[in-house]
Amino acid sequence: MFSLAGRNAIVTGAASGIGLAAARALAANGARVAIWDLNEAGAQAAAAALKAEGHSAIAARVDVSRRADVDAALAQLHQAFGKAGILVNNAGITLFRDFMEMTEEAWDQVMNVNLKSMLVCTQAVLPDMLEAGWGRVINVSSSSAQTGSARMSAYAASKGGVIAFTKALAQEFAAKGITVNNVPPGFVDTPMLRASEIGKVVDQVAAASPMKRAGRPEDMAAAIAFLASDEAGYITGHTLSVNGGRYS
Numbered sequence: 001m002f003s004l005a006g007r008n009a010i011v012t013g014a015a016s017g018i019g020l021a022a023a024r025a026l027a028a029n030g031a032r033v034a035i036w037d038l039n040e041a042g043a044q045a046a047a048a049a050l051k052a053e054g055h056s057a058i059a060a061r062v063d064v065s066r067r068a069d070v071d072a073a074l075a076q077l078h079q080a081f082g083k084a085g086i087l088v089n090n091a092g093i094t095l096f097r098d099f100m101e102m103t104e105e106a107w108d109q110v111m112n113v114n115l116k117s118m119l120v121c122t123q124a125v126l127p128d129m130l131e132a133g134w135g136r137v138i139n140v141s142s143s144s145a146q147t148g149s150a151r152m153s154a155y156a157a158s159k160g161g162v163i164a165f166t167k168a169l170a171q172e173f174a175a176k177g178i179t180v181n182n183v184p185p186g187f188v189d190t191p192m193l194r195a196s197e198i199g200k201v202v203d204q205v206a207a208a209s210p211m212k213r214a215g216r217p218e219d220m221a222a223a224i225a226f227l228a229s230d231e232a233g234y235i236t237g238h239t240l241s242v243n244g245g246r247y248s
């Protein structure tokens with residue numbers, strides 16, 4: 001369909017769920033992949049699995065909200081594969097909490113991982129893309145930013161920020177050969193979903209959705225791989241909803 005051969009991709013939060021599927025889809029289309037995750041053992045296992053399938057992959061323990069971690073992992077990528085061309089900002093955490101119970105600490109933690117990471121990771125990687133005159137930044141947001149979601153004020157606010165950030169950055173770098181888009185998953189069967197309050201009612205939510213099933217990580221990964229391609233080069237600032245028709 002399309003080729004990512006010769007491209008070096010970074011996927012954050014790729015030890016699990018959507019990030020892992022995205023890393024696999026990018027590798028399947030020919031990219032070399034760096035797996036960045038707080039879960040070091042999971043990142044190493046994911047890279048080992050990709051290598052066993054014949055792909056090129058490396059792993060690093062990275063807290064995406066910490067510049068020192070990101071800089072070290074980028075240096076590792078440069079040494080192993082060269083400059084980065086594709087960045088998938090996927091790592092995220094969820095939080096269900098009544099708004100009146102929200103603490104500043106919990107709010108800050110969600111903002112740091114879900115939103116500050118956009119600054120830290122993207123700012124680190126953009127010089128590679130600017131030098132090449134080619135780049136793809138794909139941010140994983142959330143349908144909760146589009147529809148709102150009770151008891152998810154910090155999470156929805158952080159993901160709304162991801163969508164606005166995507167649009168702003170797309171404008172700033174459009175003339176430089178760099179596209180910036182976001183994919184808001186709706187309801188995807190991953191460890192995060194299973195561990196959340198929704199995990200208890202996955203079957204009911206799936207039954208009530210237009211396609212009568214939860215999204216699969218591979219559904220998100222296909223959209224991410226497309227946005228990373230040359231063929232998607234005239235798409236920027238876009239929100240590509242991958243939600244099985246579930247818009248509320």
Ligand code: NAI
Pocket residue numbers: 012013014015016017018019036037038039042062063064065090091092093094113140141142143144184185186187188189190191192193
């Ligand atoms: P997951 O929990 O399966 O995977 C998230 C990964 O991010 C984990 O491997 C975790 O170790 C890593 N991570 C967490 N904090 C990190 C940090 N500070 N630095 C580096 N890595 C960190 O979750 P899932 O479901 O695959 O979520 C991926 C993205 O999709 C997240 O941004 C999430 O908010 C978003 N999303 C997921 C939905 C779903 O239904 N599963 C719905 C809407 C959005």
